[in-house]
Amino acid sequence: MDYNILITRLLSGFVIICAFIFLLFCSNITINIFINLIYLFIFLEVFIFFKKNKHLYLILIYLSISAIFSNIYFLYYYKMIQIILFIVLITAFDSFAYIFGATFGKKKIFKNISKNKTYVGFFAGFFISIILGFYFNNYFSIYDNAFFIFFSFTILFFSFSGDILESYFKRLSNLKDSSFFIPGHGGFFDRFDSYVSSIYFLCLFSVFY
DSSP: OOHHHHHHHHHHHHHHHHHHHHHHTSOHHHHHHHHHHHHHHHHHHHHHHSTTOTTHHHHHHHHHHHHHHHHHIIIIIOOHHHHHHHHHHHHHHHHHHHHHHHHHOOSEEETTTEEEEEHHHHHHHHHHHHHHHHHHHHHHTOSOHHHHHHHHHHHHHHHHHHHHHHHHHHHHTTOSSSOSSBTTTBSHHHHHHHHHHHHHHHHHHHHHO
16 A cells, blocks of 8 residues: 555545535535535536546536535535534545555455455445444434434445446546546545435435435
């Protein structure tokens, strides 16, 4: 493992998360502006670096629908404690999957799509995020345990699927990173691919529950 990349990745991720958590204490409109700026940068990356991708229109549709769901959620269904749990689950999954995968992982899950996704990383990230989320959920009494399991498993499924889908799009475009805008991560699409996919479920979940 390249520890310089790891430290840079963790620091840049920490700054982004701190900025987002700070904005959670602001108005829904302020948060929504911040979220839409992120989508704007992702669209910019796609137009610049994915323009030769044969699935360009599919990528744009995928991102557009995600942006619509995000706006609906933050304008009408936003709950601070719920979104913090959402962030805890995805951030823990991404971080620990990367650390354990890079350190101990050997067998790849989708070696033709993403060389960095290993079984060790996946299961380590999955179980650690569930444990951290479980204590967070119980401390703040957000959901009962059975409902938490449903919520967290589905969020992590969408999170992992979004990561793999973005890796597939990059593979078709012969890209290692979606851009070079965020140190240690590559681009905004790289950093927020899990959130882009998971917001679909979070929005639908909030509509019905």
